[in-house]
Amino acid sequence: MGVTMDGTKQQRRGNTRQRIQDVALELFAEQGYEKTSLREIAERLDVTKAALYYHFKTKEEIIVSLFEDLTQPIADLIEWGRGQPHTLETKQEILRRYSEALSHAEPLFRFMQENQATVRELRIGETFKDRMHGLREILMDPDAELVDQVRSLSAMFTLHAGMFVMQDLVGDVEKRRQAVLEVALDLVTQAHEHAHADTDD
Numbered sequence: 001m002g003v004t005m006d007g008t009k010q011q012r013r014g015n016t017r018q019r020i021q022d023v024a025l026e027l028f029a030e031q032g033y034e035k036t037s038l039r040e041i042a043e044r045l046d047v048t049k050a051a052l053y054y055h056f057k058t059k060e061e062i063i064v065s066l067f068e069d070l071t072q073p074i075a076d077l078i079e080w081g082r083g084q085p086h087t088l089e090t091k092q093e094i095l096r097r098y099s100e101a102l103s104h105a106e107p108l109f110r111f112m113q114e115n116q117a118t119v120r121e122l123r124i125g126e127t128f129k130d131r132m133h134g135l136r137e138i139l140m141d142p143d144a145e146l147v148d149q150v151r152s153l154s155a156m157f158t159l160h161a162g163m164f165v166m167q168d169l170v171g172d173v174e175k176r177r178q179a180v181l182e183v184a185l186d187l188v189t190q191a192h193e194h195a196h197a198d199t200d201d
Contacts, residue, residue: 016047016051016055017055017065018069019045020041020045020052020055020056020062021062021065021066021069023041023044023045024036024041024059024062024063024066025066025107025108025111026044027040027041027044028111028115029107029110029111029114032115033059033063033111033115033118036059037059038052038053038056038058038059041062060122063111063118063122063124064122064124066108067108067122067124067127067128070104070105070108071101071105071108071127071128071131073100073101073104074098074101074105074131074135075131075134077094077097077098077101077135078131078134078135078138080097081094081134081135081138082134082138084138086138086141088188088189088192088193090138091139091152091188091192092185092188092189094135094138094139095139095155095156095159095181095184095185095188096181096185098135098156098159099159099162099177099180099181099184102159102160102162102163103163103177106163109160109163109164110163110164112124112125112128113164132156135156136152136153136156139152139153139155139156139188140152140153140191141191141192141195143195144191144194144195145194145195147194148190148191148192148194148195151187151188151190151191151194152187152192154187155184155185155187155188155191156184158180158183158184158187159181159184161180162176162177162180162181
């Protein structure tokens with residue numbers, strides 16, 4: 001597991017545009033989005049402001065591009081899920097892949113949580129909500145009882161909570177991700193089996 005994640009990190013480091021994105025996120029986290037200038041990002045990267053300008057003209061452009069790049073796997077996942085049969089296996093695979101996608105995008109989601117006004121201004125939140133609706137449609141059975149719809153939704157929110165609320169839990173990050181994923185899978189399995197037990201009667 002660690003190998004693939006390190007591999008993507010290496011890959012990200014080799015690409016100037018992605019290095020700018022990563023360093024910008026680091027600086028935003030350290031000193032706040034408002035207080036960070038393009039000049040400071042260029043200095044941290046040890047490039048000229050003109051070199052930075054070649055890729056991004058504003059801080060907003062950096063955030064929007066980051067959001068698009070890091071949440072693209074979620075859009076791809078929705079696309080994939082829509083073409084699959086509405087089975088429990090599909091729902092479980094969706095949660096596994098979503099958990100993986102969230103772990104790669106964790107710094108961005110932390111930024112979204114800490115800079116909600118900026119997120120609103122840039123309309124990032126709206127795009128993210130659309131993607132959440134797409135996932136919800138795949139995970140939830142529309143004619144399921146309310147309690148099972150809540151279980152399916154809670155499976156998604158459990159993964160979100162795993163990124164923020166459960167940061168303080170002791171233990172290895174990957175083990176924590178797996179534990180959170182296990183709870184999400186339990187919820188969606190329970191919802192699916194309950195809904196389908198009713199239809200089998």
